[in-house]
Structures are given as C-alpha cells and as structure tokens.
Amino acid sequence: MQDWIERFEGLKRLDERLKRKLTQQSRIITLKKGSVVFGPGASPENLLLLLDGTVRVQQHSEGGREIVLYRVQAGESCVLTTAALLAYDDHSAEGIAETDVRAAAIPRMVFDELIATSPEFREFVFKSYSRRITDLFFVIDELAFRRVDIRLAQKLLDLQDKAGVVRATHQQLAAELGTAREVISRQLQEFQRRGWVKLSRGEVKIEDEDALRDLVVVV
Amino acid sequence: MQDWIERFEGLKRLDERLKRKLTQQSRIITLKKGSVVFGPGASPENLLLLLDGTVRVQQHSEGGREIVLYRVQAGESCVLTTAALLAYDDHSAEGIAETDVRAAAIPRMVFDELIATSPEFREFVFKSYSRRITDLFFVIDELAFRRVDIRLAQKLLDLQDKAGVVRATHQQLAAELGTAREVISRQLQEFQRRGWVKLSRGEVKIEDEDALRDLVVVV
DNA sequence: GGCGCGTCGGTGAGAATGTCACAAAACCCG
DNA sequence: CGGGTTTTGTGACATTCTCACCGACGCGCC
Numbered sequence: 035m036q037d038w039i040e041r042f043e044g045l046k047r048l049d050e051r052l053k054r055k056l057t058q059q060s061r062i063i064t065l066k067k068g069s070v071v072f073g074p075g076a077s078p079e080n081l082l083l084l085l086d087g088t089v090r091v092q093q094h095s096e097g098g099r100e101i102v103l104y105r106v107q108a109g110e111s112c113v114l115t116t117a118a119l120l121a122y123d124d125h126s127a128e129g130i131a132e133t134d135v136r137a138a139a140i141p142r143m144v145f146d147e148l149i150a151t152s153p154e155f156r157e158f159v160f161k162s163y164s165r166r167i168t169d170l171f172f173v174i175d176e177l178a179f180r181r182v183d184i185r186l187a188q189k190l191l192d193l194q195d196k197a198g199v200v201r202a203t204h205q206q207l208a209a210e211l212g213t214a215r216e217v218i219s220r221q222l223q224e225f226q227r228r229g230w231v232k233l234s235r236g237e238v239k240i241e242d243e244d245a246l247r248d249l250v251v252v253v
Numbered sequence: 254m255q256d257w258i259e260r261f262e263g264l265k266r267l268d269e270r271l272k273r274k275l276t277q278q279s280r281i282i283t284l285k286k287g288s289v290v291f292g293p294g295a296s297p298e299n300l301l302l303l304l305d306g307t308v309r310v311q312q313h314s315e316g317g318r319e320i321v322l323y324r325v326q327a328g329e330s331c332v333l334t335t336a337a338l339l340a341y342d343d344h345s346a347e348g349i350a351e352t353d354v355r356a357a358a359i360p361r362m363v364f365d366e367l368i369a370t371s372p373e374f375r376e377f378v379f380k381s382y383s384r385r386i387t388d389l390f391f392v393i394d395e396l397a398f399r400r401v402d403i404r405l406a407q408k409l410l411d412l413q414d415k416a417g418v419v420r421a422t423h424q425q426l427a428a429e430l431g432t433a434r435e436v437i438s439r440q441l442q443e444f445q446r447r448g449w450v451k452l453s454r455g456e457v458k459i460e461d462e463d464a465l466r467d468l469v470v471v472v
Numbered sequence: 473g474g475c476g477c478g479t480c481g482g483t484g485a486g487a488a489t490g491t492c493a494c495a496a497a498a499c500c501c502g
Numbered sequence: 503c504g505g506g507t508t509t510t511g512t513g514a515c516a517t518t519c520t521c522a523c524c525g526a527c528g529c530g531c532c
Contacts, residue, residue: 093390093393093394093397095394095397095398096398097398099397099398101393101397103390103393114386127390146372146375149368149369149375150368150369150370150372150375151369153365153369156365156368156369163382166386167333167385167386167389170386170389170390170393171312171322171346171389173393174312174320174322174389174392174393174396174431175312175314177393177396177397177431178312178314178318178320178396178431179314179315179316179318179431181488181489181519182488182489183488203508203509203510204509204510205508205509205510212393212396212397212398213397213489213490214489214490214491215509215510216489216490216491216492216510216511216512217488217489217490219509219510219511219512220489220511220512222510223510223511233510234498235497235498235499235508235509235510236498236499236508236509400490400517400518401517401518402517422479422480422481423480423481424479424480424481432518432519433518433519433520434480434481435481435482435483435518435519435520435521436517436518436519438480438481438482438483439482439483439518441481442481442482452481454479454480454481454526454527454528455479455480
C-alpha cells in the first residue's frame with residue numbers, strides 16, 4: 035500500500051528519501067461516489083493525488099445550469115483545486131467524486147517542502163497545472179466555436195463504455211456541454227432518426243460509431 | 254531602474270539578497286504595440302513580469318473567429334504562458350502587446366532557483382496562477398450562461414476611457430466576446446436606438462452609463 | 473477634385489440554439 | 503395497482519449564428 039507513488043508518472047523519479055517522506059506524511063483518504071471533494075466554502079487543506087476513481091469538476095450558473103470543466107483521473111492531481119479556490123470561493127466551482135475515490139492527501143507543509151527541495155516534484159506540479167489549463171482552453175474553444183451536435187457526438191464517443199453504451203440522462207449530457215436539456219433531447223432524436231444511436235431511459239446506445247466520428251471530424 | 258520589483262505586490266517581501274539577484278539576472282525588454290509576445294511555435298524561454306503596458310491573450314478558431322481570454326496588466330506576470338504552452342502549442346493561443354510594453358524577463362534557471370529558495374516567491378507564482386485560472390473560469394461562465402447583450406454592455410463599461418469612449422471596431426468587440434461581428438453590430442444599434450450609446454466609425458461613445466450598468470446587473 | 477481600393481458597418485433570410493410552459497412516458501415504491 | 507418522482511417529448515417563441523451581399527467611409531494617388 036506504500037507504493038502508490040509509482041503510479042504517478044511524474045513522481046517516479048523522486049529520490050528514495052523524498053518518496054519515504056511523502057508516503058509517511060500523507061494520509062490515504064476515501065470518498066464515496068457522489069460526495070463533494072471541494073466546493074464553495076469547502077476549499078481543501080491538502081493537495082490530493084487520485085489513486086482510484088475520478089473526480090468531476092464543474093461550474094454552476096445562477097439559472098441552475100452547469101458545465102463540466104474537466105475530470106481528474108487516477109494518477110493525476112487536483113492542483114488547480116488548491117490554487118484556484120484561493121481567489122475563487124465566491125463562485126461556484128465544485129469537485130464531485132464520480133465514483134468511489136481513493137486519494138493521497140499531501141499536507142500543505144509537506145507540499146511546500148517538496149516544492150522547495152525537489153526539481154522533479156516541481157516539474158510534476160507545473161505539468162499538472164499545464165494539463166488542467168489546457169483542458170480549460172479546450173472548453174473555451176468548444177463553447178465559443180463548435181456546434182452542439184458535433185460536441186455531443188464527441189462527448190458520446192468519450193463517455194461510452196466497452197459495449198458502446200453511455201449511461202447518462204439528457205440532463206447530465208446537457209451539463210457536460212453547458213447547454214440546455216431540450217437541445218440535447220432534440221439532437222439525440224435526430225441522431226436516432228439517422229440510426230446512429232438508440233435511446234432508452236437513462237442511456238444512449240451507440241449504433242454507428244463511424245458516423246459519429248465522421249460528424250466530429252468533417253465539419 | 255532597478256526598483257521595478259517594488260511594483261509587484263507579491264515580490265516586495267523578498268529579502269534583499271534575492272531582490273538583488275532578480276534585478277541582476279533578468280533583462281528588461283521592450284516590445285512594440287502589436288507585437289506577438291508568444292504564440293503558436295513561439296513559446297517564451299522566460300517568465301515575463303510586465304512593467305508597463307498590457308498584453309492581451311486570445312485564442313483563434315479555424316473559422317477565423319477569436320476570443321480574448323484575459324489581459325495581463327503592468328504589475329502582473331505571464332505565468333500561464335510559460336506553463337500552458339508546454340502542452341498546448343498545437344492550438345492557437347497567443348499573446349499580443351496591446352500597447353508598447355516593458356517587461357522584466359526572468360530566465361528559467363533563476364525562476365527555478367527562486368521557487369526553490371523563497372516561500373514568498375512561491376506564493377507570488379501560485380497567486381498569479383490562481384488569478385489567471387479565475388479569469389478562465391469567468392470566461393467559461395460568461396460564454397456558457399450569459400446573454401450577449403449583457404456581456405457587451407459589461408465589456409463597453411470595462412473598455413471605456415475617461416471620456417466614456419470605447420475605441421474599437423465591431424469586429425474587435427466581437428473578438429472580445431467570442432461572437433460574430435453582425436451580432437455586435439445589431440446589439441450596438443439597439444443600444445443606440447435606446448439612447449445608451451452613440452456610434453461612429455471605430456468608436457462607441459457611452460451616453461447612458463447607468464442604463465448599461467442596469468442591464469448588466471438586473472437580468 | 474475624382475477615382476480606386478480596402479476597411480468598416482448594415483441588412484435580410486434562414487439555420488442553430490436557448491427558453492418557457494406543459495404533457496406524456498417510464499420508473500419506483502408501498 | 504395507485505400515486506409520486508424522474509425522465510423525456512413538444513410547441514411556440516426569443517436569441518444567436520451564418521452566409522451573402524451592399525453601401526458608406528477613409529485614404530492615397532493621379
């Protein structure tokens with residue numbers, strides 16, 4: 035159970051002494067699916083490194099709509115969390131455990147010390163930032179410039195399981211894209227009419243993956 | 254000319270030795286208005302601290318549209334620049350000098366050393382990140398959830414000079430908001446019809462600031 | 473002054489997206 | 503099965519986007 039460090043690409047190259055320090059001084063925490071990892075008024079004291087599960091980070095509007103900003107996967111860290119919420123706790127970004135989650139919590143003190151002593155750890159942290167900021171740029175690009183049908187097709191491809199099924203309500207898909215539920219319903223109907231997907235309550239079955247890919251690529 | 258450090262809130266508290274190091278080892282550079290500070294294929298080697306002027310950071314779409322992400326003002330740093338472009342050079346985010354710009358360029362080596370040795374400098378860097386990420390969250394929020402007329406009113410208020418005049422073409426305003434030129438033209442006409450602004454080629458004169466503020470606040 | 477020429481702004485038509493109000497269908501649980 | 507909740511469907515209408523085109527303006531040049 036010590037060896038979670040090896041799962042983090044960027045941390046493998048830390049020297050042994052630091053690895054030991056890291057494992058000794060951070061706690062392993064678990065979070066139930068659906069629990070709030072951080073949110074308005076609950077900024078986390080620690081830097082979280084995800085061992086298992088995924089965390090969805092999303093933003094709310096006053097009108098009750100929401101948009102998914104990015105997901106933190108196992109092997110990644112919640113850096114933005116720590117930094118962003120310094121200045122941003124008034125607004126409503128929050129992190130939700132999408133599955134049961136296991137994570138290593140690094141206390142601020144230890145984080146600080148590692149930043150100071152280890153170039154490898156610094157690189158890890160800055161790479162993490164870089165990754166998240168890229169995600170945010172991508173969201174902005176999509177929102178500003180891409181049509182909803184294309185974004186929906188892309189999202190379905192991203193979220194499908196091995197059987198080609200996406201388990202999500204129209205409402206949830208709308209939140210993924212930051213649009214309205216009705217828009218998603220109508221787009222999905224159009225996809226179904228063309229034989230690309232099959233709809234049932236709470237799930238979308240992809241019938242013609244190639245057609246969806248074409249839509250994404252072509253236009 | 255040494256004392257530019259004092260202009261940076263977050264750097265004032267560095268100890269004297271580090272301040273000296275910083276001033277000695279960084280170059281002061283100047284950039285003409287309109288020049289590209291960084292862009293696709295031109296990621297900067299240094300961390301820039303803006304002394305005078307402003308840098309506009311924007312993103313392009315294939316369709317030729319663009320959107321302004323944020324502005325870096327005098328007294329602020331281009332941290333995102335450095336980190337984000339590691340992973341993101343394929344896409345088209347770029348920084349443009351909006352005015353003539355003077356900046357201190359901190360070499361990567363010095364940056365690294367300061368991060369390692371100074372808690373104050375670390376705080377400065379992470380605060381800078383925080384600030385930018387907040388800006389990006391804000392852009393996403395606006396794009397996803399706010400109406401164009403409200404965003405335009407807000408932008409006019411933000412960009413006006415002391416005389417209440419905004420010097421910008423409709424095209425430029427459209428780029429600020431990530432929308433199309435025609436949309437801006439029509440909205441501005443509507444504002445003019447209501448007596449809130451007066452239009453002339455290349456500029457918008459605000460005639461009723463309160464009305465614009467009401468629009469922003471109310472809806 | 474008059475003539476090009478590029479930039480800027482105006483306009484109509486139609487498509488895409490968002491909003492609102494409400495209804496129907498599917499599911500859940502006692 | 504009956505009643506309550508969640509999910510999806512639908513029409514009407516507002517807002518925003520796209521495309522195609524045109525006219526107005528500013529500027530340099532003869």
